Amino acid sequence: MSAQGNKRFTAEELEHARTDNERERALHDLTQVLPAPELEEVLRALGGPETRLAGLPPLSAAVRFVDAGLEHLRAGRLSAADVHAAAATVAAGRGAADVPPPQPLFERAIFVFGLRRGANHAISEWLRGHFDEAEVCYLNSAEISLFETEGDTLTVDRDTYRRMPVDPGKRVLIVGYENLDPAHFPLRHNARVARRSDVVVVLRDFPNTAASIARQADDDPAFAYRYRIRDLLDLWKRYADYFARRAFGHTYIAFNSWFSDPDERRAISRRLGLDHTDEGLNRVSPYGEGSSFDGLHHDGRAQDMAVLGRWESMLDDRLFQFLLLADEEALEADAHLFGGFPHTRAELLRRWRAGGGSR
Numbered sequence: 001m002s003a004q005g006n007k008r009f010t011a012e013e014l015e016h017a018r019t020d021n022e023r024e025r026a027l028h029d030l031t032q033v034l035p036a037p038e039l040e041e042v043l044r045a046l047g048g049p050e051t052r053l054a055g056l057p058p059l060s061a062a063v064r065f066v067d068a069g070l071e072h073l074r075a076g077r078l079s080a081a082d083v084h085a086a087a088a089t090v091a092a093g094r095g096a097a098d099v100p101p102p103q104p105l106f107e108r109a110i111f112v113f114g115l116r117r118g119a120n121h122a123i124s125e126w127l128r129g130h131f132d133e134a135e136v137c138y139l140n141s142a143e144i145s146l147f148e149t150e151g152d153t154l155t156v157d158r159d160t161y162r163r164m165p166v167d168p169g170k171r172v173l174i175v176g177y178e179n180l181d182p183a184h185f186p187l188r189h190n191a192r193v194a195r196r197s198d199v200v201v202v203l204r205d206f207p208n209t210a211a212s213i214a215r216q217a218d219d220d221p222a223f224a225y226r227y228r229i230r231d232l233l234d235l236w237k238r239y240a241d242y243f244a245r246r247a248f249g250h251t252y253i254a255f256n257s258w259f260s261d262p263d264e265r266r267a268i269s270r271r272l273g274l275d276h277t278d279e280g281l282n283r284v285s286p287y288g289e290g291s292s293f294d295g296l297h298h299d300g301r302a303q304d305m306a307v308l309g310r311w312e313s314m315l316d317d318r319l320f321q322f323l324l325l326a327d328e329e330a331l332e333a334d335a336h337l338f339g340g341f342p343h344t345r346a347e348l349l350r351r352w353r354a355g356g357g358s359r
Helices: 011-031 036-045 058-076 080-092 120-128 187-193 206-216 221-229 232-245 255-260 262-271 310-314 318-325 328-338 345-354
Strands: 106-114 136-139 148-150 153-155 172-178 194-203 251-254
Touching: 011 036, 011 058, 011 080, 036 058, 036 080, 058 080, 080 187, 106 120, 106 187, 120 136, 120 172, 120 194, 120 255, 187 194, 194 232, 206 221, 206 232, 206 310, 206 318, 206 328, 232 251, 232 328, 251 255, 251 262, 255 262, 318 345
Parallel strands: 106 172, 106 194, 136 172, 194 251
Antiparallel strands: 148 153
16 A cells, blocks of 8 residues: 555644535535526625626536635635525525516415424424415425416426416415525515515434434435435534524524423414414324334324434434434534433444444
8 A cells, every 4th residue: 555545634634624525515505506696696795706607507607606616715714604604695685687576475474494304394284283274385395496476376496386376265385495504595585475474494403313314214225315314414513503593583493392392382383473273283294204213103193203212222223323423513513402412422432333233
């Protein structure tokens, strides 16, 4: 083996590589949700050089944006957090000359953001229970886009929910967004689709989220990686930061206390201007095939599920251990928001090194 192959990187070199990777991922994520003119705005908000992207083919614009953004971030010692902040500033005023504001087709609109296997469907079912089912238009797993209305039709995104007829009897719109950053949501524009609009951000504690993901990964590892594992650490920490700061004026729901505390649920209903009810509390959503552990078996009695202790049966699962050990910051944030995990990182590391368990 060559001397180069034996090289051990210093802590400083590893930290630099991690920071650069986070920068590149933050820039790349924006190319998935923002058109070229708004990518230009993000560069301007970061104080970067004027970079013309509008009019370029989408792939060329994305590549130029990432290249220009990385160069500027490195030169200015800016971080991925600076990218997220700039994107939030742009999204807050987001609109487009060729996309007029939507007409108010609904009385209420609630936009629910959460992570896959993070209990956002449970919250959506509970919110739906506050209204007559016949009045609710519920859209699961939409993409972030500018809403458009034309007569009684609504376009929420470009792929799944395009030019949908809206029944006059539907007065409530609830849209679920999974594994997407609420900072990128163009609320000022999309809020006009209803007379009152709210953004709800849901977060479940990290160990139980990781346990649910690891459990379901058995069925289809490639699907689990692409849609649940790949972005988990970055997104969970980002959501945790928004929770800690109560960013953007959204309504934040910590799943653990929502599930266990009736007073917390009543307070959330009041915050959203709803007449409180737990009518939808025991529903298990069919989306995502229900629970990773119980499927739809507990539909109608969801409160019987051991959702706050999923990690206990997964403690010797290698993927679960890996997810908890992969990033110290996630468990630190979990301790701050949810009270912490009963096993220390040192204990988890001993289990990992001892091997055994499943996988």
